[in-house]
Structures are given as structure tokens and as C-alpha cells.
Amino acid sequence: MNSSTMFGISFDTHDAAMVAQFWATALGRQLAEGADAHNALVLTGDITSTGPRLAFHQVPEGKTVKNRIHLDLTTTDLDSETDRLQRLGATIVRDVSENGNHWITLADPEGNEFDLISI
Numbered sequence: 001m002n003s004s005t006m007f008g009i010s011f012d013t014h015d016a017a018m019v020a021q022f023w024a025t026a027l028g029r030q031l032a033e034g035a036d037a038h039n040a041l042v043l044t045g046d047i048t049s050t051g052p053r054l055a056f057h058q059v060p061e062g063k064t065v066k067n068r069i070h071l072d073l074t075t076t077d078l079d080s081e082t083d084r085l086q087r088l089g090a091t092i093v094r095d096v097s098e099n100g101n102h103w104i105t106l107a108d109p110e111g112n113e114f115d116l117i118s119i
Contacts (some may be wrong), residue, residue, distance in 0.1 A: 008053035009071075011112060012063075016040040016051060016056035019110050022089050023054055026073075065110045071114040079116040085116065 005050075015021045022054040029050065032041035042054040075081040082092070082104050083084035089109040096103050103117040 006052050006053055009069075010055040010057060012050065012059040012061075013110050014058060015110070016058050016064065019108060019112075020054070020056040022052075022109050023056075025088055026085055026090075027051075067113045070112070072117055073114060074117045074119045076119060078104065081116060082106070086110050 011019065015037050017035040017037055017040045020035055021031055022040050023029075024042045027050075029043065030043045035041070038058045040056045042056075044053050047053070050117075051073045052059050071083075085106055086092070090106040093105040093107050093113055096105065101117070103115045105113055105115050107113050
């Protein structure tokens with residue numbers, strides 16, 4: 001029986017190094033050496049505890065519609081973490097409270113949406 005293992009997530013971007021630096025800082029990770037506008041990697045520690053490798057690749061077209069996939073981040077201090085991510089360059093897309101759950105959808109500096117979930 002064959003199976004697959006999650007290794008990484010790749011993002012299309014205009015400036016790979018800039019967006020990768022946002023995600024490295026947001027997640028407390030390191031940007032791999034050699035990052036430039038064309039290609040950049042956000043390194044992982046132990047993939048089982050820090051999550052998959054993030055890769056960023058330059059493409060000529062811009063983002064035009066909502067993401068078909070997004071990252072979910074969790075925090076115990078939604079207000080403080082939202083402020084920190086905004087200082088890094090994220091923007092708030094929407095603030096949602098429903099059925100006792102609260103999360104904020106944000107966008108990274110190139111518009112890729114992600115959710116910050118209060119736990």
C-alpha cells in the first residue's frame with residue numbers, strides 16, 4: 001500500500017523573500033540562506049511540532065481571488081497576537097464569532113488569507 005507524507009506548502013508570490021520573511025517572523029522560524037525575490041524557504045525544526053516547510057516561489061501573476069487553501073494559526077491572546085501580526089504587515093479581512101468560537105481572518109503582505117483562532 002502506498003501513502004504520502006506532508007512535506008511542505010508552497011506559495012506563489014511576487015516577492016518570495018519578503019513574504020517568506022513575514023511568515024518566518026510570524027511563526028518564530030528562520031529564513032533559509034539564499035532567499036531572494038524568486039525563491040525562499042522558511043525552515044522547520046521538528047516537522048511534527050513546528051509544521052511543514054513553507055516555500056515561496058515568484059510567479060508573474062498576482063492573486064485575484066480568495067485562497068482555495070489557507071493556514072490556521074492558534075493563540076491564547078487573540079488581541080495581542082493580532083496586533084503583532086499587523087505590525088509585521090498583515091491586514092484584517094474579517095473578525096468572526098460564531099457558536100462560541102472566535103477567529104480573525106487576516107491577509108499576509110501579498111494578500112494570502114489565514115485564520116488566527118482563539119483557543
